[in-house]
Amino acid sequence: MKLKALIPVTMVVAAMFALATSVSAQTIKIGLNIPLTGDIPKVGEGSKFAAEMWLSDVNGAGGLEAGKKKHKVELVIEDNESKAESAVKAATKLITEDEVLVIVGPQSSKQAVPAGGVSQDRATPMISPWSTNPNTTKDRPYVFRAPFLDPFQGPVLANFITNEFKFTKAAVLYDQASDYPKGLAEFFKGAWEKLHGKGSVVAYESFTTKDTDFSSQLTNIRNSGAQVLFTPQYYNEVALIVQQSRQLGLKSPIVGSDSWGSAETVELCGKDCHGAFFSSHYAAAGATGATKAFIDRYNKTHGYVPDDVAALTWDSLRIVATAINATGGLTGDIKKDRANVAKAMAGIKKFAGITGNMTFTPEGDPIKCAVIVRISDKGQFEFYKSVCP
Amino acid sequence: MALFLQNLVNALQWGSFYALIALGYSMVYSILMLFNFAHGDIFMVGAYIGVGVAFVLIAMASQGALALPPWAILILTILFAMILTSFVGMLVERIGYRPLRAAPRASAAITGLMIGIILETGNLALLGARRIRFPSLIDTTVYEVGGVFITNTKIIIVVVALLLATAMHLFVRKTKWGLAMRAMAFDYVAVPLMGVSVNAIAALTFALGSALAAAAGILYALAYPVLDPYMGILFGWKAFVAAILGGRGSVMGATLAGFLLGFIEIFAAMIFPSSLRDLIAYSIVLLILIVRPHGFFGEPYSARLRL
Secondary structure: OOHHHHHHHHHHHHHHHHHHHHHHOOOEEEEEEEOOOOOOHHHHHHHHHHHHHHHHHHHHOOOEEEOOEEEOEEEEEEEOOOOHHHHHHHHHHHHHOOOOOEEEOOOOHHHHHHHHHHHHHOOOOEEEOOOOOHHHOOOOOOEEEOOOOHHHHHHHHHHHHHHHHOOOOEEEEEEOOOHHHHHHHHHHHHHHHHHHOOOOEEEEEEEOOOOOOOHHHHHHHHHOOOOEEEOOOOHHHHHHHHHHHHHOOOOOOEEEOHHHOOHHHHHHHHHHHOOOEEEEOOOOOOOOHHHHHHHHHHHHHHOOOOOHHHHHHHHHHHHHHHHHHHOOOOOOOHHHHHHHHHHHHHHOOEEEEOOEEEEEOOOOOEEOOEEEEEEOOOOOEEEEEEEOO | OHHHHHHHHHHHHHHHHHHHHHHHHHHHHHHHOOOOOOHHHHHHHHHHHHHHHHHHHHHHHHOOOOOOOHHHHHHHHHHHHHHHHHHHHHHHHHHHHHHHOOOOHHHHHHHHHHHHHHHHHHHHHHHOOOOEEOOOOOOOOEEEEOOEEEEHHHHHHHHHHHHHHHHHHHHHHHOHHHHHHHHHHHOOOHHHHOOOOHHHHHHHHHHHHHHHHHHHHHHHHHHOOEEOOOHHHHHHHHHHHHHHHHOOOOHHHHHHHHHHHHHHHHHHHHHOOHHHHHHHHHHHHHHHHHHOOOOOOOOOOOOOOOO
């Protein structure tokens, strides 16, 4: 290897870097920390498509306005492989190397809780479009979110099952190694026992991420005499859990949470999932106004109805844009600008999103309505009921 | 009682996969003294090849080029996938292990890990991260017998697994090739001097082990029809445990240990809180190994091996 030959190459690379940074002073960089591979790639895909749609709108209009100037926007997309440690790595890279102004994502709480810690420590505003676990934003003034919270979602589902079916005995099956299902399972159990007394959750079974056989747990659940099974899992596990339940003779209704709301759920699960209920952020079938416009446009470009996570990513980016508008201009000093954006974002009190109207708490959490969705006999997500706080 | 019987059925199905994968591990380990850590990923490749074969066969059947009932398509899928995956196994041996046969054992073990990663990420690059749904070749029917729920897929899985394990046992015990394999396991140095080709035996061992893994992959996909490129890792590790538990150089041992591991896992979740399943299950396995360091059917290295 000739070392001398490397010198001009290094110089060119260095010059390119210098050029890149000088250009980026003019543009606004927004980081996306999303799961493009790993356990839930469909979630990453939906987020990416929604973000690209938003980007073409903004840049098509000449850029994002802050103060009197319009800035071009650039998206820096990092794959967090749906892993907590990779999400931390991605957040750190976006903040230190790419020097983004704001981070959108991670989506699931398993990644959003630790990545939120990084954003807080490095004073960079972050908004998670999909994370419903309270710990994501707790005591973190730099971290925000777009969806409702699990302490709200748990009781919504417990009340819904009680009112709809008049059941008194419930079973829960959840992944103990993932923040979102574990947290939601606890909130549901708490709410259910408040309604029906201690011991009314007759089976509280768990498994570990990557498990595919739940026969032993489901046999326990069947024998417990539970009238309903609540399982707050992601779409890949939902298919296996529901199919195995039916094969083990468990005939009770199965109820899920907002993590079910993926276009893949029914595709993987088939007709076993028809008739199941879950809570969600929006129901695509029967949407109106801006929500319908978003769905139609997405469907036209990508050939399928967008998941709730795509709609929430869209809302999150619009919240980010609103905050950047409200800063009254960028200084060019990334640290100062980040602090200003965080302050502006905390200043947003009301927001009309395509996933519903939100009012924000001082913690940075929105208060908004949940939707109960029924999977129809054709496998579509049907609006069933709206539940507001 | 119904609870016990139900879990017995559950465990038989779950153990079938461990048994088939452990067989491949055990044979490679016994004959070539090699930890083939890529074996769990061969299982994954087998399942994916099965998807491809099944799609082709279903397409042919629907166009009328092939008038076959669903069960025949299933059998053909398993057979074709086994044959194709055995070539993948031989390729892995040829590229990954043969050049390193004289290298230290650690290098060969590391090769296995690397080939595993290459197979996983290669699949990821080829097909993307999207989950693939295995086509439902046969409609699942649920039977209830005295409070115990059994499906036709469960029966197919257990029967095919037992048939294949028996076939493998007979092959190793009754054929000339099997004799050569057993001899190689017995003495790695002297047997080549007797005119047995190490390369041929190594290729055969990998081919057989991979074929069994492919069968396991398709049976698995029948029961758990959601496939992803990383599905083989955890399975590979656990089946490796079964292979060691069965004892070096024992076809029957690996099969029985595979089923035993399934039983331990299922019953641990039945008796104890399911959150402690693997903690308890693998503590039990550790205890068994402490009591029987050579596994159930294995013997100390100096003694005669009964493959």
